[in-house]
Amino acid sequence: MKLVLDEEQRQLREAVRAFLGAASPLSKARHGYDPQVYARLNGELGLAGLIIPEEYGGAGAGLAELAVALEETGAALLPGPFLATAFAAIALTRAPDKELLAAVAEGRTTATLAQTPVDLDGGAVRGTPAQVLSGMEADVLVAPARGGDGDVLVAVELAGPGVTRTPLETLDPTRGQARVVLEDAPARVLGPAPDVGDLLCVALAAEQLGVMRAALDAIVAYAKIRVTFGRYIGSYQGVKHKLADMHCKLEQAESIVRYAAWAADESPDELPGAAALAQAYVGRACFEVARDHLLLYGGIGFTWEHDAHLFYKRAKADEVLLGPPRIHRARLAQLLEL
Incomplete structure (x- = not known):
């Protein structure tokens, strides 16, 4: 088991952190998706192709490296389709299509992954995938499909015929979702549908x-400079205890994520339990830390102008993105035969 980043992973973390700090600071996150930042993210760092095999133009890295990059994009609240494309890339590496993988790796194509299956009839698909992540920004929808030959993975051009996209009003203003209606939309079969739920x-x-x-770092910094009743708020016992509790949750979450990423790359037998634990614990802990950091700001934390609500909304949206924590707790209990 490996819970500590190696030198290359630390270098990747610093490179992504430095890039996002300059190109996509929090002051830009509230303005939504910037295609130029996303293009630079892929052109200068090649993040879209991070886990795509080298034979298709990617870096051939593992999920541990993708986890490092996603941690930094999460800390920066990066708007846009990076998480959606990462999800799609995970599926595509298990049903490889040379043309599509190469386009994603080069940053020419932005992909997203549907969670619900569609119906395949011949070379066309019908269905309405619910709440497609970054569905308005993506070029290609990768989706599981039910057909005469069993479940397969298909790719649909979202700007093609038979596709209607409608933006949804979401809690998180930094990342959009869309309702996608497919009515005999042309589709390309990529191969058997892989089971990638644990990897997601x-x-x-x-x-x-x-x-x-990022939320904890921000409120710790604020507690060191905010003065009330003649004292820094970080000197009050109630604040110190709350910050200590938040730090403990962060430390536990980091160990869980590092273990799960290691299992994804090195120990597939341990992956189901590690993945269920990751969402059962980290999803709720993330929301609690974001909630408490907003409350510790006091009145200013509730204003629209402050960034605290952006962390709060991203945390809540992420908590339920792959199902609420109770679903993952139930699965973990089943895996542990409890």
Whole structure:
């Protein structure tokens, strides 16, 4: 088991952190998706192709490296389709299509993954995938499909015929979702539909870890400079205890995410339990840290102008993205035969 980043992973973390600090600071996050930042993210760092095999133009890295990148994009509340494309890339590496993988790795194509299956009839699909992540920004929808030959994975051009996209009003203003209606939309069969649910849980937990860390760092810094009744608020016992509790949650979450990412790359037998644990614990812990950091700001934390509500909303949206924590707790209990 490996819970500590190696030198290359630390270098990746610093590179992504430095890039996002300059190109996508929090002051830009509230304005939504910037295609130029996303293009630079792929052009300069190649993050879209991080886990895509080298034979398709990617870096051939593992989920542990993707987790490092997602932690930093989560901490920066990066708007746009990076998480959606990471989800799609995870599925595509298990049903490889040379043309599509190469386009994603080069940053020419932005993909997203549907969670609910559609119906395949011949070369066309019908269905309405619910709440497609970054559905308005993506170029290609990768989706499981039910057909005569069993469940397969298909790719649908979202700007093609038979596709209607409608933006949804979401809690998180930094990342959009869409309702996608497919009515005999042309589709390309990529191969048998892979089971990637556990891998998606790990990837999402990595982003949640970044959200937790950034929220805690922000409120600790504020507690050191905010004075009330002639004292820094960080000197009050109630504040110190709350910050200590938040730090403990962060430390536990980091260990869980590192373990789950290691299991995804090195120990597939341990992955189901590690993935269920990641979402059962990290999802709720992330929301609690974001909630408490907002409350500790006092009145200013509730204003629209402050960034605290952005962390709060991202944390809540992520907590239920792959199902509420109770679903993952139930699965973990089943795996442990409890």
